[in-house]
Amino acid sequence: MIQAHSQRVLQPYSAQVQIAESETARALSMDGDLWEFQFIFASGRGSAAATGQRRGRFIRATTIRQCDLEQLLANPTSEDGAVDERILELARFLLEARLPFPARDHYEYWLLDAADDSPLALIFSCIEAAQMDSFPNLTDWTALPAAVLPIETSEEERSRAYGPVNYRLERCVAERSGSKPKAQWFKRGDDESEHFPPFLLREDWGDEESHGLCQRYLNRQAPRLLMLQGLETVERRRLEVAAKANALDVARFYPLYPEIADKALMDSIRIEAQLRMAAGEKAYALDRRDGVHYQ
Secondary structure (H helix, E strand, O other), rough: OEEEEEEEOOOOOOOEEEEEOOEEEEEEEEOOEEEEEEEEEOOOHHHHHOOOEEEEOEEEEEEEEEEHHHHHOOEEOOOEEEOHHHHHHHHHHHHHHOOOEOOOOEEEEEEOOOOOOOOOEEEEEEEEEHHHHHHHOOOOOOOOOOOOOOOOHHEEEEEEEEHHHHHHHHHHHHHHOOOOOOEEEEEOOOHHHHHHOOOEEOOOOOOHHHHHHHHHHHOHHHHHHHHHOOHHHHHHHHHHHHHHHHHHHHHHHHHHHHOOOOHHHHHHHHHHHHHHHOOOOOOOOOOOOOOOOOO
């Protein structure tokens, strides 16, 4: 039986990865378009699976685009012969599946604010409590690198040789976490959203420079943050407005948006993206593997 879920790719947060998994293989996608099929190489299923421990190594088998799944099933052969049945089983499921899959990573590991030990920035998440021990005890928050998430800088910033916004924000978070930073696991419930930053990072900075860096980073990350599940409508609308500046990223991740707050706005963004892609443009990081699924 195939089971499907999604979870955040951390750290840094880069997407809500979609996962469809059988007993012997799984398929993952960061955007609902390109699926990476993996085989379970050394399975420790059974008792290990029941306790949430890792079931073995996943070996990359192939990648297939969503639009090619139907043709694959109609003609399940390749240059190397017949397509593996494990891939075909997942392909049949994906062809009928509705995205995005429900999020299941309700255990969260947060860097804490030194002032009051409140959640400051999300570092990791996982599905089961038994998986928490498999993560390192990090107390450093990492931003998406500038190579994946380029953020425009001003002429003054360039003239003064300021570094990318991404890394300057990292320093702000590190300073706010204190000289002896702490992090803690939480189990999130549906009624606890008010205690945790909805965009995975605190926004209430005491100085103008740090606040500006945070807002520039979150605004640039908006097309990816829109994949988050459980956002309030006002939060989602705010991200949609910010995402307008990066239409190509919206086009890439749109299949994984669980809700739309302003359909007219999003339709206009997607039309802009279609016109630009027809002219030969593509998202900056489209050819990069811009996230790693930790488990």
